[in-house]
Amino acid sequence: MTTRIDTRSLKEAYPIEDIVGRYGIELRPSGRSLIGRCPFHVDRGRPNLAVYPASRTWYCFRCGCGGDAISFVQRMEGLGFRDAVARIQGTVERPEVPRVRPAPRRWMTGRHSPAWGPDERACLAAAVEIYHNRLLSDDRALAYVEARGLDLPTLERHRVGYASGDELAGYLRWRGLPLQAAARVGLVRRDGREFLAGRVVVPEIRAGQPVWLIGRSLDSTPYPDVPKYLGLPGRKPLLGWESTTSAESVWLTEGVFDWLTLRRWGLPAVALVGTHAGAAAVRALSRFPRIYLALDSDAAGQAAAADLVSALGPRAMVVQLPGVKDVADLATLPNGDATLLHAVGRAQLAAA
Ligand SMILES: [Zn+2]
Structure with a gap:
């Protein structure tokens, strides 16, 4: 016997626009719907993802697919129905930011990334995902990379992102990933702040998995002791x-x-x-x-x-x-x- 899931009250309690927003996808009002970039295809130019708060549904005009909050989470994370429901309900839990000792700062030495465990790898992948989604909707960060001569296909191919500084911890909790693991790889500081906050972030990707990240400050070093570039701890790879x-x-x-x-x-x-x-x-x-x-x-x-x-x-x-x-x-x-x-x-x- 399995417990029946009351999907109707679940969808009422967790609005579709909040669920989509959890993944760093920015939605802008357009008539009776909200419009954002579809995460299921390379969504260039005019955004194709429509979210309808009234009917609690979403639809992508390019992919030709849609559904409700549960199917959105299923597709985003490759989860089954029950796991997606559990993920949505998990949003009410707010575990405290753990106090952990970050990895030693050895980012200017060596050339091989440490062999992280599954939690650490998942945190790195999740950070790259939310940073990339943020870059595509952050006008200031996008203006910066465009002024440096980069185009959208290059940014997408190399998963370039932007760390806004206030999204990562919430996103990792939402994904059910342990913040301790994010702290171990250096994404989150001991005080809970994001290590790469305010930076354009470029990942080193090996076999589809980010293994190391480096961030370039948007501002030309606001304080003399703040470096223009900051890399995660661990050994620095030959980038690319x-x-x-x-x-x-x-x-x-x-x-x-x-x-x-x-x-x-x-x-x-x-x-x-x-x-x-x-x-x-x-x-x-x-x-x-x-x-x-x-x-x-x-x-x-x-x-x-x-x-x-x-x-x-x-x-x-x-x-x-x-x-x-x-x-x-x-x-x-x-x-x-x-x-x-x-x-x-x-x-x-x-x-x-
Ligand atoms: Zn799409």
Whole structure:
């Protein structure tokens, strides 16, 4: 015997617009419905998800699918009917933010992400999800990334997000994920605040699973002791490694936005996230017959490029960026990609 679930009173107690909003999907009034971006397809341009508070239903005009709050949760999380009901009812529970010791800050050393357990991995995935949904509906954050020359397909392909700073803990509770696990991976501080709050967040994704996150402050460092970039604790990976797996050549850059710029142009690329390339990074790169070094044109970048040439040998080719500080600066120029490829041509001529 199973208990009968009174779906009608459940849907009355938990309005559909609140349930959809739990996943970081912003809804704007439009006539008698609310409109937002559909999470079940890549929803570019005009948003396609309609939510009808009066009938407690939703519908996506692109996917051609819809239902009620329960079916929305089922689809979002791949849950069965009863688990989805339990998830919805679970919203009334508000466990306290645990006091835990965060992982040691070792984010500038090493290159391998720790092997997290299922809870930690689920927290990282949930954070990437809510941050990505937030970016697509946050005008200020979206304006920032667009001003840096990035387009929507690039942001979607690489699951770029924005940490608003006040959503993650509630979202993790809603998903039934332990906040202790989020604290262990460094997403949540000891005082319960979000580690990457106020930052554009770029995940490193391996086999579909985010393993590490780095955030860039929207403001140009509001306080002198606040770094422009902040990465989660644990070892820093070569950012974007999976974009290179079937490539014959690879581009190596310093920064997160350099990397996103190269990815926008469809080039296989990784970022050091800094200038330091350790022995493991050099080993990983040496499998490529050709490595284009597109590091910053300042003294530190050029010194790092020279070190890499001596470590990697003739397979490494230094690309001198013409009249710009870094690759990301090319993103906002009208023919930035052509300018970069001309620079490669010059480097190849010089080598020949
Ligand atoms: Zn859809």
